Amino acid sequence: MVKKVNLIHPRNQITTIIDRIYKRGMTTTSGGNISIIDNNGDIWVTPSAIDKGSLRASDIICVKKNGTIIGKHKPSSEFPFHKAIYEARPDIKSVIHAHPPALVSFSIVRQIPNTNIISQAKHICGPIGYAKYRLPGSNDLGTVIADEFNKGYKAVIMENHGVVLGGSDLTDAYERFEALEFCASTILYGTQIGTPKYLTDKQINEFEAQATGVLPEMDSTEYQSDEVEKRREICKIVQRACQQGLMIGSYGTVSMRWKNNNFLITPTAVNRWNLDLDDIVQIKDGKREAKKTPSRATWIHQEIYNRNPNVNSIIMTQSPYLMAFGVTGKYLNVRTIPESWIFLQDINVVKYGNHFRKNNNSEMVENCSTALIIENDSVIITGDKLLQTFDYLEVAEFSAKSIVLGNSLGNMVPINDDQVEDLRKKFLS
Structure with missing residues (x-):
């Protein structure tokens, strides 16, 4: 995918996104379907019963406006509700349906995830609809889903089935899908x-x-x-973070110190999956690169660099297990394994709102810790080299995951004070 999505053929758009969804574990080999309606009113859709892990552009089906089917396979069995959505909502140009585990959890207990769990999700997802169970592939299912979209929803939980989302284009629909699944995961882990x-x-x-x-x-x-090379490093790390589920397309900021207190930072309102070198914003002498809008967190990064000369890279993101601690306020004790404590030591939590109030930021920018959680918003990881900082993020998320999963087995038994002192002497002295 690239930013100018209208220049990419629908077949290629669909195969890119279905591959991403499958590799992220948000659908199965046989599950889920994606469609795009073009300016002619023709609908491009994934085929029925074809491996989602190996779809090619040539596998995508075109259902012409007059009903003629072009392609070597049958269109998805769920095509009726895709068509019904487009007929109900001319503003929607792409539809995603899948069975991501967290949203299916809500589907089978017949609840709707509350997107107020994190700061930007309500804006991205909008209000969430709920469609009663109907036979998969039936016109009746299309009717109940279209009825929900007719109410203005762009995201609908399907009872005992999954989720369906629409967007102004496929990137918009996928951002909504990814953000909603993230909300559901964060609530479940929390x-x-x-x-x-x-x-x-x-x-x-x-x-x-x-x-x-x-x-x-x-x-x-x-x-x-050297500045261009740092742009390349940022783009690679952002892509890697997205692929590993440590960042979502609609949220995440990465920066690198360039010279003195000047730095490079990711932009706002650019999908992280599609980030390119030209999108990165240079900040020099308190000014931004012309005609570019840096992340809204730019001032935080700037203050951290100004006050912490040993910090040369920063990642600010949302990862589901770390955010489980961020939305519950529970203390994340990283005395799990030696590596976790050596890298992270202590992870504090900052109250929501302090991250955009410039006069109340000492906890965040002075004596900057390796990792810091902002309630219901994000985690900030700092380090020297960007790859090292990314490693710290991975270690923090793995530590949080181990605690969340281990909680069902019993109470965590942390490394004791004597063991910590031994680690301090050997690795930190």
């Missing part, structure tokens, strides 16, 4: 260790009202070879 807490609409509105691009623009920008 309930394993405590009680999830939700943001109020007022708090979310304050988050959305944050100023963007407040730094003045540079008159001109120099692109030196």
Whole structure:
């Protein structure tokens, strides 16, 4: 996928996204389907009973506006509800249906995930609809789903079935799908260790009202070879984080110190899966690269670099197991295995809202810890080399996952003080 999605053939768009969904473990070999309606009213859709792990562009079916089917396979058995959605909502140009585990958990207990669990999800997902169970592949199923979309929803939980989402294009639909599954996962993991807490609409509105691009623009920008190489590093790490489920397309900020306190940072309003070198924003002498809007968290990164000369890279992201601690306020004790404590030591939690109030940020930017969780928002990881910082993120997420999963077995028994002191002497002295 690239940003100019309209220049990519629907067949290629669909195969890219279904491959991404399958590799992320959000659907099975036989499950799920994707469609795009083009400007002619023709619908491009995944085929029925073809391996989702090896789909090629030539496998995608085109159902012409007059009903003629073009392709070597049958269209998805769920094609009727795709067609019904497009007829009900001309503004929707792409539909995703899948059976991601967390959302199916909500589907089978007949609940709707509360997207106020994290800051940006309500804005991305919108209100969530609920469609009663009907026979898969039936026109009746198409009717009940279309009825929900007619109410203005772009995301609908399907009772005892899964989820269906629409978007202005396939990137928009996938962002909604990914964000909703992330919310569901975070809520589920949070309930394993405590009680999830939700943001109020007022708090979310304050988050959305944050100023963007407040730094003045540079008159001109120099692109030196070492600067270009750092852009490449950022893009590679962002892609890797997305592939491993440590970042979602609609949220995540990565930066690298370039020279002195000047740095490079990811932009706002650009899908992280599609990030390219040209998207990265240079921040120099308190000014931003012209005609680009850096992340809304730019000021946090700037203050961390200004006050912490040993920090040369920062990752600010949402990963599901770390955010389970972020939404419950439970203490993440990383005395799980030696590596976790050596790399991370202590992970503190900052109250939601402090990350965009510049006058109340000492906890975040002074004596900056390796890892810090912001309630209902994100985790900040700092380090020297960017790959090292990414490693710290992986270790933190693995540690959080081990605690969440282990909680069903019994109480965690951490490494004791004497063992920690031995680690301190050998590895940190």
